[in-house]
Structure formats: C-alpha cells, structure tokens
Amino acid sequence: MSIFTEKYDPKNAKNKKIIKNNYDDIVYIKSFDELSLKKDLLKGIYNYGFEKPSAIQQCGIQPVIEGHDVIGQAQSGTGKTATFVIAMLQVIDETLDKLQGLILAPTRELAAQIQRVTDGIGTFLNISCITCIGGTNTSYDIEALRKGVHIVVATPGRISELMRLKRFPYQDLSVVVIDEADEMLSRGFIDQVTDILSYIDQNKSGNIVLAMFSATMPKEILALAETVLENPKRILVRSSQLTLEGIKQFYVNTENDEHKYSVLTELYETIEIQACIIYANSRKRVEDLAMKMTEDNHTVSFIHGDMPQKEREGIMEQFRLGSTRVLITTDLLARGIDVQTVSLVINYDLPSNYENYLHRIGRSGRFGKKGVAINFASRNDMNIIRGLEQFYQTQIQLLPESLIDVIEGNRKYIKCLYVYNKIDMLSIDQIDALSHI
Secondary structure (H helix, E strand, O other), X not given: XXXXXXXXXXXXXXXXXXXXXXXXXXXXXXXXXXXXXXXXXXXXXXXXOOOOOOHHHHHHHHHHHOOOOEEEEOOOOOOHHHHHHHHXXXXXXXXXXXXXXXXXXXXXXXXXXHHHHHHHHOOOOOOOEEEEOOOOOHHHHHHHHHHOOOEEEEOHHHHHHHHHOOOOOXXXXXXXXXXXXXXXXXXXXXXXXXXXXXXXXXXXXXXXXXXXXXXXXXXXXXHHHHHHOOOOEEEOOOHHHOOOOOEEEEEEXXXXXXXXXXXXXXXXHHOOOOEEEEEOOOHHHHHHHHHHHHHOOOOOEEEOOOOOHHHHHHHHXXXXXXXXXXXXXXXXXXXXXXXXXEEEEEEOOOOOOHHHHHHHHOOOOHHHOOEEEEEEEOHHHHHHHHHHHHHHOOOOEEOOOOHHHHHHHHHHHHHHHHHHHHXXXXXXXXXXXXXXX
C-alpha cells in the first residue's frame, strides 16, 4: 500500500492511466487443499458449505496470502467475500491478541454480513471479529478494541471517528480490504477512505497488504486504485462479460407513476414468489410506495438509510427468515447483501448509473441460481434500457403476457430449495454461504 501524495481528481488526465489484467502470472488452484491453509481454517471452509473454490477464489486468495496488493473483480454472487475472508483468516496470527485485519464496507448491513461470514468460516480458529458501524454506541467499540480483537469490519465513518478519538489500534494491521471498491472510492466515501488509508500507511509498523474487490470497476476507479496499490495482482472483467448468467431481464412500459403502481400490484397479485426486492430511487419514494401498498392490503416491508440501526437489523432478519417476502428499498441493499431465496428483483425506478443496475439485479440469481429482473420504464427511460443493453452486451426483453410461465420455473426451483433448507440441518448463515456471497 502506498502513501497518497495528492487528492485524486477524476478530471486530471495524469490520473487516467488504466489498470489492465495481469492475472496470467497468477496461479489458479482447483481445490482449497492446494492453498496449504491452516488445518482449522480448511475445516471451517468445508463445514460452512463450500466444496470447491469459485473462479475468483481460484486466483484471488493466494496473492493476498503471499503479500501482494490485489484488485479483484467478479460477477455478483460468485464468492468475493469468501475470497478475502479466507485470505485474511490465513494470515492472521492467532497468538497475537492485536488488531491485524480491517475490512471497510459501504453499508452497515454489508458489514454485519461480512462479520457473519468471517465468524462462520473461522469457527474453528481462535480469531475474534467485530463490527464497528454507525448507529451503535462508540463506547462499545472502544472497549472491544481495548480488550483486543483480530479483525474489524467497519463503515468508514465509524473508523474515522475512532481515529479522531485516537482509539483505533492500527499499528499491527497487516491486511486491509476495501469491499465494493467502486462505491467506496466514489465521491460519497472517497475523502474518508483516503484519509483512513493515508493515516494507516504513514503510521504503520510493517508492510500492509491492500485488497480491493467489487463486481464493477469503472475506469475512473481503476485509475484511482493505481495511486493506492503497489504492483497489484489484477483480476478484472470487461463490462460485456459482467451480465449475470441465469437472470432473465425484462422491461415493462409504464406511462407514469400511477401506471407503475398498477403494474406493480398486478405483479404482486399474479406471481407467487418466495422473496422479492423492489428498488426505488429515494427514501421518500420507498416510504410512499410501502405505505400505499400497505393501505391496499399488500404485505410488504421497507428499509432505507434513515432508519434506526436496530430497526434495520430487525427488518433484514425477518426478510432472511422469510417472515416477509417483499422488501422495498433504496440502493442501500444493492450491494453484497445475500438472501438465498430472492428470485425476483423489480426496478420500480431505473438506477442512476449502469454499475448499480448490475448490483441490483445481482440480488437474485445468486451463484448461478435462476432469477428474474423486471424494469419499469417510461418512454423517456427507453434510452436507459438501450444503454444498459449496450454497456453489458445483453438483451432486456419486453415483458411477455405469459409472465407467470416466465417466473413459474424460478418459483418452483426456489421453493424446492427453500423446503430443502428447512428440513436440512443448515443454519441461516450457512445457507447464505452456499450462495458464495
């Protein structure tokens, strides 16, 4: 990891050199046994439900273990989280009761999910992991850090606060991971993230491995990554290769909001699905849509960033357990969040950028499972639909009248999977793991 010498300016031409793949010199492994992992870590991997490494795991784990900076890109739901979690658990010294690993995530929900994955895979290791996120009492984080933990999964705001209070023990960090790197290095987070990395880099006691992972890597983000990473191993995917296999994509013509709502309620009453996520572009639209559907006796739940943390946690837990089957949200849940039974994603509002489209529809069809994405589009929105098709080299078809036939196959598949999981001895977290988050 290198020191930031200047603030990044995306308009500055000298920052626009594009990182290219160099994964030809990376060793690909066919099984986890080839990685020479700790015995108890390997036991935890298999116990958690993994059988063989996914594509990103085949080439993304070993470089981090060997001490290389990494920028890793892969389609949503193909195992990015487990990639850096396994690598971090391998390099952590269990005998050293100090903070050695930091994972930064853009949302509290994603941070909590990463902690669950870390605890699950590391269940046989003597390694402790906590979350440091907003909406919780800072004093709890300070006390936990004082007692000693090995890994912290955090949102940037909370780490910035702990550093300001001089309560973040960064001196023994050996691995720092930035998850959802394109979001974390965008204007919403860039100042906090660069300040955190610069502070750690200037005050570190040894070498630190920095790894960045995401499903999408725009050119501007790759250019910024080059100013941060030192001779990184690069595992990148062209945008034309990013379309998620197994997800059928459709659009439906909607003239206005009234027509949108009419179509949505018709879908709700027609389709029997196990779990569905509906995306709107603002917190107010999420609340208004949820209120209107509830008034019309449709059972839905909703979540957005202005809600208290405890309430957000409760809503997500109910959705994971299947207590509610339709969740209306903003892009808060567009990234990383995995619920095994989600088979349908509806873009009530089209996303504001092409990258978020991939993250949104990736909530269905996890790790090769079947899914359906339906986009509501007015006449003025059709240029966005065509732009998405061109960007991802895919087809978004007009929703056919035989809608039930389209989704019925997915519904039966998900229902069978759900019943299987209900009768099997798997925990909810282990079911999540099987989707290779």
